[in-house]
Amino acid sequence: MERIQISVFGATNSGKSTLVNTLCGQQVALVSDKPGTTTDPVRKFIELPDIGACVLVDTAGYGDEGALGAERERLTRGVVESTDVALLLLSAHPEDVKWEARLKDAGIPVVTLERHSLPEREILLKRIREALPAEAQRYLTGDLVRPGDTVVLVMPQDSEAPKGRLILPQVQLIRELLDRGCIPVCCTPASVQGAMLRRPDLVITDSQVFRQVAAAIPADCPLTSFSILLAASKGDIQVFLEGARAIDGLQPGARILIAEACTHVPNTEDIGREKIPALLRRNVPDLQVEIAAGNDFPEDLGGYDLIIHCGACVAGSALVRARTEKALRAGVPITNYGLAIAALQGILGRVSIPSIRR
Numbered sequence: 001m002e003r004i005q006i007s008v009f010g011a012t013n014s015g016k017s018t019l020v021n022t023l024c025g026q027q028v029a030l031v032s033d034k035p036g037t038t039t040d041p042v043r044k045f046i047e048l049p050d051i052g053a054c055v056l057v058d059t060a061g062y063g064d065e066g067a068l069g070a071e072r073e074r075l076t077r078g079v080v081e082s083t084d085v086a087l088l089l090l091s092a093h094p095e096d097v098k099w100e101a102r103l104k105d106a107g108i109p110v111v112t113l114e115r116h117s118l119p120e121r122e123i124l125l126k127r128i129r130e131a132l133p134a135e136a137q138r139y140l141t142g143d144l145v146r147p148g149d150t151v152v153l154v155m156p157q158d159s160e161a162p163k164g165r166l167i168l169p170q171v172q173l174i175r176e177l178l179d180r181g182c183i184p185v186c187c188t189p190a191s192v193q194g195a196m197l198r199r200p201d202l203v204i205t206d207s208q209v210f211r212q213v214a215a216a217i218p219a220d221c222p223l224t225s226f227s228i229l230l231a232a233s234k235g236d237i238q239v240f241l242e243g244a245r246a247i248d249g250l251q252p253g254a255r256i257l258i259a260e261a262c263t264h265v266p267n268t269e270d271i272g273r274e275k276i277p278a279l280l281r282r283n284v285p286d287l288q289v290e291i292a293a294g295n296d297f298p299e300d301l302g303g304y305d306l307i308i309h310c311g312a313c314v315a316g317s318a319l320v321r322a323r324t325e326k327a328l329r330a331g332v333p334i335t336n337y338g339l340a341i342a343a344l345q346g347i348l349g350r351v352s353i354p355s356i357r358r
């Protein structure tokens with residue numbers, strides 16, 4: 001599916017940037033009481049729950065006077081054509097009615113919102129989902145596949161392929177096949193024959209479903225997780241393993257630091273902020289959980305009983321190693337999400353851990 005464009009319209013200084021921040025769950029747009037803070041439309045690429053990859057456009061607005069106002073309105077009109085869903089912020093401005101008609105005449109679904117009674121983020125997301133045009137959710141594979149189908153994707157990783165990543169259509173199709181209940185099998189042209197179904201030699205899963213996957217595969221089939229592989233490549237996996245073993249010894253009132261390498265937009269099922277603390281709380285009464293996102297890793301680690309670090313997918317090994325050393329110097333065990341979940345689900349001994357050669 002293509003990236004969906006959600007554009008925010010409203011009179012100048014009607015609170016569009018505040019609406020963008022509400023939708024993103026964090027401060028991404030400049031908010032000011034002074035009229036006309038926004039001039040050019042501001043684009044933010046974002047993944048929204050159950051909507052997918054979106055580009056959020058904060059427009060310059062309309063209804064302002066003078067040459068600058070006319071220029072803002074011209075820039076705002078330029079956004080209409082590429083919009084999939086419009087969020088129209090009503091502020092009792094005389095131009096509101098005209099803009100609602102203009103957007104609807106252009107065939108764009110419009111979600112109208114009152115400036116002084118903005119809904120909560122979850123309600124806002126629900127209204128956007130309901131307004132999405134059907135074609136925005138049309139699948140690339142159309143009627144070629146059904147749930148349960150195995151689909152082999154042949155993806156040459158030659159000198160033309162970008163180093164270390166897949167190209168967008170490949171990623172989109174893998175995601176789409178998963179969404180449709182299919183079983184994508186990826187291979188290069190040289191390994192097409194081997195990709196034809198046979199017993200796997202390794203299963204790599206998301207750590208969150210470790211126990212479920214372990215129960216579904218033969219007991220002698222090696223099992224690991226994306227997060228463990230990332231941790232092993234970026235940090236000292238033996239230290240993380242020791243850290244995961246320390247979970248069993250946590251005492252009531254233990255103080256845990258959840259460390260994230262980036263400042264992503266958390267959702268209601270966030271693994272670090274919601275799921276891992278919930279699993280820990282089942283075993284440890286009065287648990288204290290603190291979150292450090294991005295560069296906010298504390299200088300003073302004294303007083304923590306355990307640090308659980310994210311997979312650091314957007315960070316380099318230098319950051320993970322520096323934090324690991326800091327934890328060791330402070331005498332605080334450190335582990336990562338994948339190993340912590342394996343420990344909390346009682347299958348730490350079942351997971352395979354690569355020995356990394358450097």
Ligand code: SF4
Nearest residue numbers: 260262310311312313
């Ligand atoms: S795993 Fe990646 S996306 Fe998640 S918090 Fe860490 S760096 Fe950010």
